[in-house]
Amino acid sequence: MKTSYPQAYTLDSVWLPFILVTFLFMVNALFNSLAVSYGVTNYQLTSMMFLPADIHADLVKYAMSFSPYNSGLDVASWDAIYKNYYQYNPYRPDNQPNVTGLPFYVTIALFFNKIIFHFSPAAAVKVFYVLVASSVFVFNYVFIREWRKALVVSLLMLASYPVLFMLTRGHIFSFVGSMLLMSFFVLLLNPKYWKWTVLSFSLLINIRLNGIIFSALFLVYGVKKGAKYLILAIALAFFEWVLVGELVRHFIAKFEIFNFFTSVSSYVQNYVYGNGGSQYNNSFYGGVRWFYSIFNIALSLDTLKQLNLGIMLATGMLGLFSMALYWKRKIKLVHFFFVISALYVLGTPIFTTYHMLFLFGFLLIYFRSTMSLSTEDFIILFAIIFVLSPKGYFYINNVSIETLLNPLVLFVSLCGVLLLSLRNGPRSVEG
Numbered sequence: 467m468k469t470s471y472p473q474a475y476t477l478d479s480v481w482l483p484f485i486l487v488t489f490l491f492m493v494n495a496l497f498n499s500l501a502v503s504y505g506v507t508n509y510q511l512t513s514m515m516f517l518p519a520d521i522h523a524d525l526v527k528y529a530m531s532f533s534p535y536n537s538g539l540d541v542a543s544w545d546a547i548y549k550n551y552y553q554y555n556p557y558r559p560d561n562q563p564n565v566t567g568l569p570f571y572v573t574i575a576l577f578f579n580k581i582i583f584h585f586s587p588a589a590a591v592k593v594f595y596v597l598v599a600s601s602v603f604v605f606n607y608v609f610i611r612e613w614r615k616a617l618v619v620s621l622l623m624l625a626s627y628p629v630l631f632m633l634t635r636g637h638i639f640s641f642v643g644s645m646l647l648m649s650f651f652v653l654l655l656n657p658k659y660w661k662w663t664v665l666s667f668s669l670l671i672n673i674r675l676n677g678i679i680f681s682a683l684f685l686v687y688g689v690k691k692g693a694k695y696l697i698l699a700i701a702l703a704f705f706e707w708v709l710v711g712e713l714v715r716h717f718i719a720k721f722e723i724f725n726f727f728t729s730v731s732s733y734v735q736n737y738v739y740g741n742g743g744s745q746y747n748n749s750f751y752g753g754v755r756w757f758y759s760i761f762n763i764a765l766s767l768d769t770l771k772q773l774n775l776g777i778m779l780a781t782g783m784l785g786l787f788s789m790a791l792y793w794k795r796k797i798k799l800v801h802f803f804f805v806i807s808a809l810y811v812l813g814t815p816i817f818t819t820y821h822m823l824f825l826f827g828f829l830l831i832y833f834r835s836t837m838s839l840s841t842e843d844f845i846i847l848f849a850i851i852f853v854l855s856p857k858g859y860f861y862i863n864n865v866s867i868e869t870l871l872n873p874l875v876l877f878v879s880l881c882g883v884l885l886l887s888l889r890n891g892p893r894s895v896e897g
Contacts, residue, residue: 483829483851484622490855491627523551525594525636526587528571529578531557531564532718539583548587565720569710570672571639576717578638591636598633598641599624605645609652609830619833623826627856631746632820639673640820646670647677648827651803654686655831664695668703672710679781679810682789686799738815739770745865746819748853750812751777753873756865774815781813788884797887800831804846808880812873819868825850842883849879 530552541549557564567575581590602623607616623629632641646669653663667684670677684692684699714721738751747756751774758765765773788805791797797805807825811817828850832843839847852875857868 481833483832483847484619486851487626487829487854488622490851491625494627494856519547521547521634522587522591522594522636525578525638526582526590527551527555528557528564529575529582529590530587531555532572532576532579533563533583544586545588551587563718563720565718565722568672568675569707569714570642570669572714572718572721573710574638574642576714594636594638595633598629598638601641601645602629605648606830610834619830623823626823626826627854628820628823628825632823635820637818637820640818641823643670643673643677644821644823644826646673647680647824648830650680650683651827651831654683654803655799657687660687660691660695664699664702667696667699668706671700671703672706676810676814679785679813680806682785682806683803685789685792686802689793738774739767745869747816747869748811748819748822748872748876749777749814749817750873750877751815752817753870756869759865777815778813781809784880784884785809791884791887796890797884798840798842800828800835801842801846801883801887803831804828804849805880805883808849808876812876812880822853825854842886845879845882845886849875 526548539552541552544552578590578594581593599620603616603620606620606623607613610616610619628644629641632638646666650663650666650670653659653666667677667680670680681696681699684696686692687695711721747753754773754777755765755770785806788797788802788809792799792802807828811822828846832839832847853868853872857866857871
């Protein structure tokens with residue numbers, strides 16, 4: 467009688483990028499544990515996520531800031547760290563309610579503000595975690611259309627470096643921005659969804675104003691249609707800004723829709739030209755500043771301004787160049803997406819790690835793709851896997867090594883994709 471054997475288990479190669487990201491995450495955790503446990507001399511006890519003294523700070527502090535101090539709360543029952551956030555809140559100057567911010571930011575913050583003041587900060591954090599987990603699963607299910615695969619991909623995303631970084635910091639705004647950006651990518655792949663594309667883009671630039679760089683991607687519809695849809699999206703974004711701003715005014719009487727710009731100069735001074743945004747920055751500007759700091763070379767304010775302006779101009783030129791390549795059918799659609807995305811990261815002066823979640827969108831696109839991979843595709847996959855992998859355990863001058871490595875890899879990768887596209891000549895831009 468013929469013996470039957472169990473069928474061999476084979477793993478579909480589309481899972482490989484997700485597995486590599488997870489594997490490198492585990493290697494990072496193992497290295498950090500061994501270094502601390504086995505007495506590496508003067509090893510700084512650090513984490514690839516935010517430290518406990520600052521956990522959930524962006525969510526809780528910002529949400530608290532829209533209510534006055536001494537609001538009759540039972541603060542004594544709160545965890546010690548949240549008591550500290552309540553007492554020392556940089557978003558609430560002179561213990562007066564905050565009246566600045568993007569209307570959509572403030573709306574999200576007010577939602578969590580009500581949870582904090584009716585229940586507790588711990589309850590708000592729990593709601594935050596549930597919303598993140600459920601949103602990731604719903605997004606993946608809608609895109610993948612198979613709940614088992616969607617569940618596995620969702621778990622891998624939730625255990626990824628940018629998501630854990632975002633969760634421990636409590637930066638829900640970066641999560642919303644990344645989910646909108648991934649939705650924008652997916653919708654752009656199917657022209658019949660142009661209305662949803664317009665809506666997702668209008669919401670995106672209300673959350674991330676520098677997301678305007680992705681207006682270049684409307685070129686996929688052609689010049690005339692693309693321009694029409696872009697104008698519609700910007701008009702819709704302005705309408706949403708005003709509408710949500712007026713809604714916020716019902717809760718905060720002194721809030722004005724353009725108050726946001728009054729806080730921009732303070733942000734630029736403290737984070738762009740100060741040291742507030744140096745530790746986990748992934749931009750080209752951050753990489754250059756980190757490189758100079760190794761040699762203890764202090765750059766003057768004028769030099770920093772010129773450096774920032776030069777990088778922004780170079781980003782714009784490369785963006786226009788990639789648009790010309792796409793228009794001449796010399797670069798594929800997904801490669802075009804990647805170049806603009808890399809420029810988005812590199813050209814933004816402060817691009818903290820929790821904003822990197824949107825790059826998972828590329829892994830999802832390749833997950834669904836049935837086309838054979840080109841050299842450019844492998845370059846993109848390598849770059850995405852590399853920047854999504856944690857590198858937060860090496861510190862020089864209290865700045866993560868990722869601040870130099872991530873922008874370097876992204877820049878080399880986008881140059882490689884552009885050069886290969888030029889060399890390969892005209893091709894189908896689909897896929």
